[in-house]
Amino acid sequence: MIELRELTKRYGETVAVDGLSFSVRPGRVTGFLGPNGAGKSTTLRMILGLDRPDGGEARIDGDAYPRLGYPLRRVGALLEAKAVHGGRTARNHLRWLAQTNRLPARRVDEVLDEVGLTGAARRRAGGFSLGMAQRLGIAAAMLGDPPVLLFDEPVNGLDPEGIVWIRELMRRLAREGRTVLVSSHLMSEMALTADHLVVIGRGRLLADTGMTDFVARHSRSFVRVRTPQAEAMLDVLARQGVEVVAATDGTLEAQNTSAAAVGDLAARHGLTVHEVSTQSASLEQAFMRLTAQAVEYRGAGAAVRASGEDDR
Structure with missing residues (x-):
């Protein structure tokens, strides 16, 4: 288990991590999310003893990382x-890591095979593509067969087959009872991979909850209606007590109703509709709504949406 208690890090006047506390428990994949500049990388570095906190502490199974004996046996990280x-070469890189942690040489070939790099074992790592380098980094993280694993953007550079592979790998590791913490900007991938979410913004904790609860709390489902008689449709829905929002693309977004009910209303009133579809809540929508006020860097077009003026 990974435990953070009031973890704080400053760089001059900037507070990168601000009194952050949460736990990452074994047996599930925990997604670690936040906008650019939220403090995710700094937090991971402090967990691994690469940066020293200005306050608070981070512990792995009760110990600070610098005090771990043979750390690759306790925690693996990419x-x-x-x-x-x-x-x-890939093999020599892993052999060096194995020797520093007194790991058996057979583990090198085992992890090379598991990540699909057996055929590239004798190639120099400097010539690897980003996807191959990611696989080598994952092999290094798994070398000591550790109970705790941390991955930062693990799907970068991977092709579709590789993305499916790393997703299934992380879920298998969690099923084996390991602690798995994954940081990523890919909401669609996190939605398929993570069981639990920790979300931070501007170095502070915004959410620490299960995936299903997070999406339900911070996003919404609605029925999209596309019709050339938008004003009449809006009036009909409003008279039925349906909350409706006119979207910028000309469609209507009806809440607290169903697509079937909207279709029946349109038929009864002789209205033409070109689309009536249910739009499900998504992790991306929930994440954007929660972190709108914690975004450090955004384009001009996103500023309006994040401010809530176009927050649908």
């Missing part, structure tokens, strides 16, 4: 796929 000596 933070930067290209952080490998480019002149070493």
Whole structure:
């Protein structure tokens, strides 16, 4: 288990992580989400002892990372796929890591096979594509067969087959009872991978909850209606007590109703409709709504949406 208690990190006047507390429990994949500049990478670095906190603490199964003996046996991590000596072959890179943690040499070939790099074992890492470097980094994280694993943007550079593979790998590791923490900007992938979410913004905790509860709380489902008689349709729905919002693309978004009910109303009133469809709540929608006020960097077009003026 990973435990953070009031973890704080400052860089001059900037507070990168601000009194952050949460736990990552075994047996599930925990997604670690936040906008750019939220403090995710700094938090991961402090968990792994790469940055020293200005306050609070981070513990892995009760110990701070610098006090772990043979740390690869306790925790595996992928933070930067290209952080490998480019002149070493994949096998020699892993052999070096194995020797520093007194791991059996057979583990090198085992993890190379598991990540699909057996055929590239004798190639120099400096010539690897980003996807191959990601696989090598994952092999290094798994080398000590650790009970705790941290992955930062693990699908970067992977092709579709590789994305499915890493998704299934993380879920298998969790089923084995391991603690798995994954940071990613890909909401669609997190929706398929994570069981639990920790969301931060501007270094502070915004949410620590299950995936289903998070989506239900911070997003909404609605019925999209596309019709050339929008004003008449809006009037009909409003008279039935249906809450309706006119979207910027000319469609209507009806809440607290069903597509069948909207279709029946349109038929009874002789209205033409070109589309009546149910739009389900999504992780991306929930994430955007929750973090709208915590976005550090955004384009001009996103500023309006994040401010709530176009927050649908």
